[in-house]
Amino acid sequence: MCFRHFHRAEAPLLLLLLLVGCGTTGRKAERLRIDGSRASMSLPGEEAEAMLPDSIPGKDTLVVTDDRTGAQMLIMRAVKDEDGEMVAHEQLEAAYVSARFRNVAERNGKVTLKFCINVPRQMMDSKWQLRLQPSMEVLGDTLRLEPVTITGKDYRRAQLRGYQQYERWLKGIVSDTTVFIRRWQLELFLERNLPEVWAFRNDSSWVSDDEFQSVFGVSEREAVEHYTNKFRRGWNRWLISRKDKTFRRLVKVPIQTDGLRLDTVIVSEEGDFLYEYAQEISTRPRLRKVDVLLSGAIYEQDRQVYTIPSSDPLSFYISSLSAFVDPTERYLLKIIERRVSANTACYIDFGSGRYEVDESLSSNREEIGRIKENLKALIMDSRFDMDSIVVHASASPEGSISYNRALSAKRSASISRYFDDWMKALCDSLDAQSGFLVSEDGSISKSESHKCILFTSRSDGENWRMLDKLVQLDSVMGPACKSKYMEYASIKDLDRREKLMQKGIASYRYMREHLYPRLRTVKFEFHLHRKGMVQDTIHTTVLDSVYMAGVQAIRDHDYPTAVTLLRPYADYNAAVAYCAMGYDASAMEILRKCERSDRVLYMMAILHSRKGEDREAVQCYLSACALNPGYVHRGNLDPEISVLKKRYELKYEQLQ
Amino acid sequence: MKCSIVTAAAGLFLLLGYVTATAQTYQIGLNAADLASLGTMSAEAGVAIQRHWTLGAKARLNPWTFNEGDPAEQYQNKRQTWWTGARYWPWHVYSGWWTSSGLQYSEFNTGGISSPLTREGDAWGATLSAGYSLMLADHLNIEFGLGFWGGFQTYTVYSCPVCGKVVDSGRKAFLLPNEALLSLMYVF
Numbered sequence: 001m002c003f004r005h006f007h008r009a010e011a012p013l014l015l016l017l018l019l020v021g022c023g024t025t026g027r028k029a030e031r032l033r034i035d036g037s038r039a040s041m042s043l044p045g046e047e048a049e050a051m052l053p054d055s056i057p058g059k060d061t062l063v064v065t066d067d068r069t070g071a072q073m074l075i076m077r078a079v080k081d082e083d084g085e086m087v088a089h090e091q092l093e094a095a096y097v098s099a100r101f102r103n104v105a106e107r108n109g110k111v112t113l114k115f116c117i118n119v120p121r122q123m124m125d126s127k128w129q130l131r132l133q134p135s136m137e138v139l140g141d142t143l144r145l146e147p148v149t150i151t152g153k154d155y156r157r158a159q160l161r162g163y164q165q166y167e168r169w170l171k172g173i174v175s176d177t178t179v180f181i182r183r184w185q186l187e188l189f190l191e192r193n194l195p196e197v198w199a200f201r202n203d204s205s206w207v208s209d210d211e212f213q214s215v216f217g218v219s220e221r222e223a224v225e226h227y228t229n230k231f232r233r234g235w236n237r238w239l240i241s242r243k244d245k246t247f248r249r250l251v252k253v254p255i256q257t258d259g260l261r262l263d264t265v266i267v268s269e270e271g272d273f274l275y276e277y278a279q280e281i282s283t284r285p286r287l288r289k290v291d292v293l294l295s296g297a298i299y300e301q302d303r304q305v306y307t308i309p310s311s312d313p314l315s316f317y318i319s320s321l322s323a324f325v326d327p328t329e330r331y332l333l334k335i336i337e338r339r340v341s342a343n344t345a346c347y348i349d350f351g352s353g354r355y356e357v358d359e360s361l362s363s364n365r366e367e368i369g370r371i372k373e374n375l376k377a378l379i380m381d382s383r384f385d386m387d388s389i390v391v392h393a394s395a396s397p398e399g400s401i402s403y404n405r406a407l408s409a410k411r412s413a414s415i416s417r418y419f420d421d422w423m424k425a426l427c428d429s430l431d432a433q434s435g436f437l438v439s440e441d442g443s444i445s446k447s448e449s450h451k452c453i454l455f456t457s458r459s460d461g462e463n464w465r466m467l468d469k470l471v472q473l474d475s476v477m478g479p480a481c482k483s484k485y486m487e488y489a490s491i492k493d494l495d496r497r498e499k500l501m502q503k504g505i506a507s508y509r510y511m512r513e514h515l516y517p518r519l520r521t522v523k524f525e526f527h528l529h530r531k532g533m534v535q536d537t538i539h540t541t542v543l544d545s546v547y548m549a550g551v552q553a554i555r556d557h558d559y560p561t562a563v564t565l566l567r568p569y570a571d572y573n574a575a576v577a578y579c580a581m582g583y584d585a586s587a588m589e590i591l592r593k594c595e596r597s598d599r600v601l602y603m604m605a606i607l608h609s610r611k612g613e614d615r616e617a618v619q620c621y622l623s624a625c626a627l628n629p630g631y632v633h634r635g636n637l638d639p640e641i642s643v644l645k646k647r648y649e650l651k652y653e654q655l656q
Numbered sequence: 657m658k659c660s661i662v663t664a665a666a667g668l669f670l671l672l673g674y675v676t677a678t679a680q681t682y683q684i685g686l687n688a689a690d691l692a693s694l695g696t697m698s699a700e701a702g703v704a705i706q707r708h709w710t711l712g713a714k715a716r717l718n719p720w721t722f723n724e725g726d727p728a729e730q731y732q733n734k735r736q737t738w739w740t741g742a743r744y745w746p747w748h749v750y751s752g753w754w755t756s757s758g759l760q761y762s763e764f765n766t767g768g769i770s771s772p773l774t775r776e777g778d779a780w781g782a783t784l785s786a787g788y789s790l791m792l793a794d795h796l797n798i799e800f801g802l803g804f805w806g807g808f809q810t811y812t813v814y815s816c817p818v819c820g821k822v823v824d825s826g827r828k829a830f831l832l833p834n835e836a837l838l839s840l841m842y843v844f
Contacts, residue, residue, distance in 0.1 A: 185751070185790075185791055188751075188791040188792075188793070188794065189748070189751055189791065191794050192681075192750070192751075192791070192794060192843070193748065216704075216706065216707030216748065216749070217707060218707065226747055226748075
């Protein structure tokens with residue numbers, strides 16, 4: 001300041017400026033802006049990075065220009081060496097390097113990232129609120145973590161004051177609207193003019209307005225409305241409508257309670273603020289690295305005063321047990337047979353004593369249609385060729401056995417013929433449809449025609465076996481009838497049996513009407529073979545998809561699924577899945593039986609370490625390192641091994 | 657004179673009762689404020705004919721003479737007033753605000769109150785009043801009201817309450833305050 005130009009008139013102005021220029025907080029914010037202060041993050045277990053200004057490394061070498069000659073000279077530090085000569089000596093100052101990355105191990109599909117947030121003293125003030133926003137970058141996505149808020153005492157007090165003012169304002173709102181009714185006058189009015197309503201005043205059952213009206217046509221509702229202080233009610237309603245606006249006006253910055261990691265009120269401003277932040281994240285496949293960044297802002301009242309510049313990112317490298325999975329493929333042996341058979345049954349009704357297929361009779365059309373569909377499906381199936389179809393027809397017991405046998409034979413023959421004709425027609429039409437193939441050289445060839453299929457018919461005669469079963473399972477027949485039936489079932493002569501049943505069993509009529517029709521079944525047996533196969537059986541190997549899915553689940557860190565899928569296999573990969581899920585005993589059981597490769601030994605080291613068997617663990621680990629020196633470094637990534645390394649000071653040289 | 661007034665009042669009530677046999681609520685009352693004007697006795701009756709209308713009749717009587725005989729001291733506000741008219745109640749009869757208008761006949765002899773000049777005569781006119789009826793109990797109302805009236809009067813002014821000397825006489829139109837109500841009404 002130039003005191004020469006200090007006029008008296010300017011004095012009050014200057015004073016004013018000084019006062020107005022800033023509350024102390026304004027100056028403080030200005031200072032922060034100049035300094036570019038920032039909050040920093042560091043890894044726990046290390047010294048928190050001090051807010052040192054960048055120190056200029058001390059120079060050992062000076063370049064001096066001679067004023068007179070303009071020549072440049074190099075002046076360097078010199079020491080005497082062993083010969084006594086003065087030799088230039090450069091000394092580099094040790095630079096302070098702090099680790100900005102850390103290895104974390106994933107266990108059970110989750111990783112815990114821990115870091116310390118350090119806020120320097122000059123960024124805190126009782127009138128300010130610091131909002132620190134850590135965020136992490138995961139596979140290209142940036143995710144915001146829960147913010148950390150540091151609130152100054154005065155800031156908090158102002159917030160609370162806002163809430164108190166709002167509470168006071170709320171008290172002006174009446175919640176019980178009956179307050180607005182002039183009860184005294186209303187009750188007198190009702191007593192005089194609506195005596196029926198008055199008589200019911202203690203009865204809370206609902207009555208419509210039309211029922212009770214005064215002599216001069218005034219209903220209760222009208223009376224209530226008249227004796228309500230409408231102005232006060234309207235005013236109250238208006239106040240309620242302004243609740244939100246008033247809240248925003250009085251409580252400028254509401255106190256946040258959730259979505260926050262921490263909201264602490266600082267009482268004294270001595271010392272820096274240190275907060276250890278731990279965040280658990282679930283790992284995804286291919287997730288190897290997570291970067292954590294810190295940004296934030298300082299708020300005074302409701303406006304932002306300073307934006308904290310982003311800090312340097314902190315990197316976490318994620319290592320996982322899924323790296324130990326054995327990705328070799330596994331195959332299953334599959335036996336494919338040439339011959340295949342299928343069967344279906346249907347009920348085709350015939351007229352009494354008749355054996356022609358009559359489509360219009362009862363439900364024949366549906367049944368026949370169904371069989372035709374089945375047949376068509378099998379014919380059109382390109383994997384199989386049909387060899388033969390065997391038709392079995394059976395009859396119900398009424399009538400003589402010989403007659404029934406002949407009849408059922410005729411019936412099954414008739415059915416065979418019927419379907420045979422139909423099949424021939426079908427094959428012809430399919431051939432006509434499939435047309436010709438024209439190959440590249442112009443030659444025309446017809447696609448292979450469908451071979452015609454052999455229909456064989458068999459007759460089963462009277463279907464007593466099925467009747468036995470039906471009677472057993474029947475719910476309508478009484479136990480007496482059933483036992484009678486059982487008695488008769490021992491009779492070998494079927495005709496006599498039938499006659500005795502007709503006379504002896506009370507519910508014979510029921511059996512005749514309900515059970516007998518179900519005995520007249522026609523069974524179709526389809527015999528097929530695989531198209532193009534000559535041998536009777538073929539052995540092939542196929543990829544074991546279940547196993548491979550289990551291996552992929554391990555890679556995707558989906559350990560529960562992996563355990564479920566790999567459990568029956570009980571091999572090395574299953575052991576890896578068990579180990580990742582924490583089923584140490586099961587894992588160890590399997591690994592003991594495995595051949596001791598480097599992987600197996602390392603896994604065993606981890607398992608021993610988890611159980612606390614240090615000696616075995618170190619033994620296995622050393623053997624693993626002997627087989628594969630890469631595990632020397634890997635040991636740092638797994639907490640079970642790194643703890644051993646620290647405890648027993650297994651140095652790099654020892655492991656060579 | 658008193659006898660005839662009482663008979664007339666009774667006759668009016670009976671007449672009203674006869675005419676309005678179909679209505680439901682009645683009201684009778686007396687005005688306490690009138691008593692302040694040198695002991696005027698008043699009686700009012702009304703009958704509701706509809707939700708917003710009542711018909712009414714009112715009589716006021718002040719037969720008192722104070723310090724009678726003494727020309728210097730005597731003062732009186734003797735009158736008999738007969739009114740009939742209708743009231744309109746915006747909300748409902750016998751509760752809340754009301755306005756009324758009607759016809760009034762008044763015979764008066766007032767003097768000696770502020771000056772010895774005594775005015776005597778009768779007046780005919782139409783009244784306009786408004787007021788509020790507050791329900792106090794199941795059958796009790798208290799009424800507040802103010803009214804004025806205008807019309808014609810024939811008058812004679814004497815020089816003192818007992819003198820015979822006529823100072824002024826004639827007929828003229830007038831517009832005067834009519835009543836101040838603070839009455840208790842019984843509703844049934």
